[in-house]
Amino acid sequence: MNLHPTLAESLRHQESPSSDDWEATFRTMVLFDLAADMELGFFLSYYRNFAIPGIAASLYGNGEIQERPMKRSYDTAIVIYELIASGLDSERGQHMVALLNRAHRNVPGSPKDYLYVLLTLLVVPIRWAQHHAWRQPTGAELAAASRFFAELGSRMNIHGMPETYAEAERFFDQYEATHVSPSVEGQKLMDATVQVFQSRLPLPLRPFAARLISVMLADRRLVAALGLPPLAKSPEPP
Numbered sequence: 001m002n003l004h005p006t007l008a009e010s011l012r013h014q015e016s017p018s019s020d021d022w023e024a025t026f027r028t029m030v031l032f033d034l035a036a037d038m039e040l041g042f043f044l045s046y047y048r049n050f051a052i053p054g055i056a057a058s059l060y061g062n063g064e065i066q067e068r069p070m071k072r073s074y075d076t077a078i079v080i081y082e083l084i085a086s087g088l089d090s091e092r093g094q095h096m097v098a099l100l101n102r103a104h105r106n107v108p109g110s111p112k113d114y115l116y117v118l119l120t121l122l123v124v125p126i127r128w129a130q131h132h133a134w135r136q137p138t139g140a141e142l143a144a145a146s147r148f149f150a151e152l153g154s155r156m157n158i159h160g161m162p163e164t165y166a167e168a169e170r171f172f173d174q175y176e177a178t179h180v181s182p183s184v185e186g187q188k189l190m191d192a193t194v195q196v197f198q199s200r201l202p203l204p205l206r207p208f209a210a211r212l213i214s215v216m217l218a219d220r221r222l223v224a225a226l227g228l229p230p231l232a233k234s235p236e237p238p
């Protein structure tokens with residue numbers, strides 16, 4: 001096997017891998033082919049939970065995000081990337097799954113809330129990549145990503161995981177249509193977390209951090225629920 005494939009060679013493989021290779025297919029997508037866009041997508045999925053009042057209340061009650069927003073944002077990314085890079089059943093993967101189960105032991109939340117948070121990690125980065133990456137995710141990548149999060153969910157005792165990517169999107173959109181709403185807790189969490197994003201920007205862009213997040217989320221209802229600067233009206237078509 002070619003250990004250093006070009007992106008074009010990798011794409012050929014990502015179009016028709018064996019379905020047993022779901023973990024390797026998802027890993028190549030996240031760590032190599034679509035790496036920058038998937039990273040930004042995971043970052044955006046993190047904000048989404050603040051627009052669900054019940055989840056925001058739980059996160060706010062825990063206190064860590066508002067006290068150490070940088071640490072919590074990086075911890076979440078480290079856990080997800082460890083799972084993807086090492087594999088769910090590797091020694092590191094098993095440690096991460098145990099850590100997730102320990103961290104949530106006393107966290108209140110309905111089964112649908114847990115399923116939603118899991119699906120933000122599937123749907124948000126893929127939608128971002130579909131709109132902004134240098135190429136579209138392949139059908140095999142969508143299936144591999146869906147399988148990865150279904151397998152993670154089953155290791156976290158989260159049931160009712162949709163079987164296909166299309167069903168996952170339907171659940172995600174329906175849940176947001178009935179749950180996204182402003183809350184005091186959600187807005188405080190968002191304010192604290194904007195700092196994390198700001199610190200990653202070049203100095204001249206820092207005053208625009210909140211506005212940039214609005215533009216990247218590109219969703220008026222979500223932006224309003226998070227208390228972010230409203231999106232400018234798109235120009236009328238000629």
Ligand code: HEM
Binds near residue numbers: 059110
């Ligand atoms: C499957 C979906 C979920 C994933 C993948 C996930 C991911 C994470 C991660 C990576 C951590 C940090 C663990 C650490 O560094 O110690 C964490 C902690 C936490 N999560 Fe989740 N989460 C999920 C669902 C939820 C839901 C639905 C809620 C709220 C209703 C929630 C609330 C919390 C809280 C409050 C903590 C902090 C716990 C502590 O520090 O004691 N999570 N989660």
